[in-house]
Amino acid sequence: MDSSILKNVNLFSGLNEEELNKIYSHSNVKTYDKGEMIFFDTEPYIGFYIVAEGNVKIFKISKDGREHVLLFVHPFNTFAEAPLFDQFEKIRSEDFYYPANAMALEDKTKIILIRSDYFYNLLEKNKTICLKMLSGLSRKLKHLNSHIESISQDVPRRLAWFLLDELKKSPQKEKGIIELGISKHDLAAYLGTIDETLSRCLKKFQENKIISVKGKKIHIIGKSALRQAASV
Amino acid sequence: MDSSILKNVNLFSGLNEEELNKIYSHSNVKTYDKGEMIFFDTEPYIGFYIVAEGNVKIFKISKDGREHVLLFVHPFNTFAEAPLFDQFEKIRSEDFYYPANAMALEDKTKIILIRSDYFYNLLEKNKTICLKMLSGLSRKLKHLNSHIESISQDVPRRLAWFLLDELKKSPQKEKGIIELGISKHDLAAYLGTIDETLSRCLKKFQENKIISVKGKKIHIIGKSALRQAASV
């Protein structure tokens, strides 16, 4: 494997071969197994990450033990990049930690680490990266906003919302088929509910002939009914 | 009023008098009354805003009519800046709207508008602003993350969390006094609940001698008890 892995990373699109090679030589690549932790929220911050292969979930554990998934990260996207700019001065100090936990969701999840000190240099020299970074953060903000909006509705609506969102991104969208890249447990934690409630909710949607579920494959039968379920 | 108003804006800190004057000459300043809308989520995006005086709430209305406050913006902070970088190409097109609604919360709320086309120029020329912007967005991301975290706990915990957060920012923190800059209704919408539930929750805290409430003034009597209520 070589620097070509970086070619598809949104943050670095527009850079030439040489630049990519240089970045690659300064990064660390590591492969994780399913369920393996990439970082804990108790670890000092050393830099941000890029998903090359596989999927990652970013989550917090509340004091009562429940898990809350903030987002899933898919290939070619970055995570844990926001703290970079949080407080330039505080960084590198021992009391600066990752803001959440990150776990690989499948075997052979390939993750690239970009250390913050090196990345600061890059930013100084490269305005394009700076603007790309702005664009990336802004997309995350937008996503979090709609997550907040959705989470304060009832579970069926949240689920419908999620399914429609996934359908948009699905490669088989014309067929109305979604392939969940995550477990039902993780989906429940993302929707801010628990496994049992999600299960019942999926069941009800199936009874109403809105969807059909087979393992991780979900077929959207009534898209308009789903849209209606997502609204009022 | 002149460009000195921009001096305290985090985004522009570090710029010299001349630069500030130039920015000021390219901006629009407008004063709003309490309850007046600054923008709706149905309006085309023309730029971002800075609060000079007063307070602003950013919110959405869900289809069932409930209001969800995403955040409150206080003096010297920016809002609606994330869409700037969302999709460089799409901007200026007619189908690019503000992502939420913004309302002034008090009379004489003074708001500065920075148009996006002008700001792009600024960004091109000024790396400092670019980095400041990154830092600002990252702070918002962090805030939204903790908002999500808090919103998926029960209402008493969310309230306790909020109060502790406000206490940290309060000028009278040593006295344990918080001055709510917002109505109870807005607080409820921010906490993702309704007026009645918030009211009952405040009452319970008072019965337990954790706080005392007089209008918009809240006295934290038992900070440690409040911390305990915020956790498990």
Added chain:
DNA sequence: CGTAACCTTGATTAAGATCAATTCTCGTGG
């Protein structure tokens, strides 16, 4: 083919939304 992880189902309970009045507060005009 057996075990563990994953998912589903049912019964019960608790939290909070809804509905319906009241009471409180404060700004305005008489």
Added chain:
DNA sequence: CCACGAGAATTGATCTTAATCAAGGTTACG
């Protein structure tokens, strides 16, 4: 300066949603 009225805040009774508790059932994989 007081009275009025509108908006804000509180309270109570009821009902809905989803969490919890406790078993089962399925699936995937060694």
